Amino acid sequence: MSLLRTMPVEQSMRETEEGGHRLRRDLSALDLTVFGVGVIVGTGIFVLTGRVAKGYAGPAVGISFVLAAIVCGLAGLCYAEFASTVPVAGSAYTFSYATLGEFPAWIIGWDLILEMALGAAVVAVGWSGYAASLLDSMGLHLPSSLAGENANFNIPAVLIVLAVTGLLVLGIKISSRVNAIVVAIKIAVILMVIVAGLFFVKGVNYHHFIPPAHSTPTVQGLKAPLMQVIFGITPVSFGWLGIFSAVAIVFFAFIGFDIVATAAEEARHPQRDLPIGILGSLVICTMLYVAVSLVVVGMQNYTQLSEAAPLADAFKAVGHPIFATIISIGALAGLTTVVLILLLGQSRVFFAMSRDGLLPSWLAAVHPRFGTPYRSTILMGVVVAVMAGLIPLSALAELVNIGTLFAFVVVSAGVVILRRTRPDLPRSFRTPLVPLVPILSVLACLFVMLNLPVETWLRFVVWMVIGAGIYFLYGRRHSRLGAESVSS
16 A cells, blocks of 8 residues: 555645755746746647648648647646645646555656656757758758757757756746746747738638548558557548547647646745646647647648748748748747756656655755755756757657646546545635546547557557656655655
């Protein structure tokens, strides 16, 4: 039963006030919302729109974004209740520890490490590609061996990760200010894309809005969605099955609102500010995604969209390359904030797990001057920098999706469990229609997971097995909660 021992909510709250482990509360509801927008608006809007429209959904890519937003919205309502009830760093890891037990919490924490570290590395590689393209347009050519996804050692990707890591060590407030400035830049660029692009939209490009389904080599074998394999459906692109497959991919574009919950200990009024940050950022980004996707597929036929830089290349196609340069600058700004906040969330989860003894406790030290978990931040920053520098990671991006969806399932189930086990806890935000909304959230997340490729599931299982091994070799024996139960 030691595997299922739970961390009482009150104990989690007390630990946030311990000397040497106390984070500085500097974030407002606006800061949290901007953090959410900063991490959500990035790869999805600047890159995935073209890939998904061209290979899976056609002009109906906007429907895929809406469906993904609904899935995230259901999970977001559950996150909002948990984050306001248990305002402790660690997000889904901490919530799981309070409801499901230590081993499930470890698995979720290990899952979040995969999600955020791999996500940050993937985005840093994308940042490198845009940086190389922008420098090239200025007459400064970087060899392909040193920049871009196929680089032998990706120097720009390493530099952006290390720069962001240094910023995070200096303090959460300065990080939030830099994030706010960069987010303002990329939102301005996105609004420019929407407004300027409307002048080049052609109605013929929306026909057929949902193209007829047909089989393609890109969704065969291990690349086929698991659901289509299980039910013996011939793997297809386009049609409604293609739209559902696209949902599983564009889901990557919404990853981020859950990271707002990892900053719970640094919010001034977490019970009020966290729900605003989580749900507010999700609503804003959904509107931006749908508008941009509709404009881009209206500007250029979906079969001709670029998969690397669909927004910029769409303007080149209509004879306005100056807009392409501006979009590249916006993409660099957008991807910078994504790396920043993924590393922020990663370091907070690592910090929470170390404070609980499941990882080495020396990593939970807080800087006496800056009030940040500097050791875990530096360690994970170096790990992500090495990954971004050496490994072409775009093929593994779907691992980030399955890891996030798995966390959403656990959090949604945890809301129902905590309502029954601790009905006495004060809840400043309550998920509506419990247990209906959490059940719908679980089912929706599982449905999206089933639309991910078989190879993604295999990689995820391998990662989870490795995590379980580390827990039994180290975490279980060094658990702070376990030591306290033995001494009592």
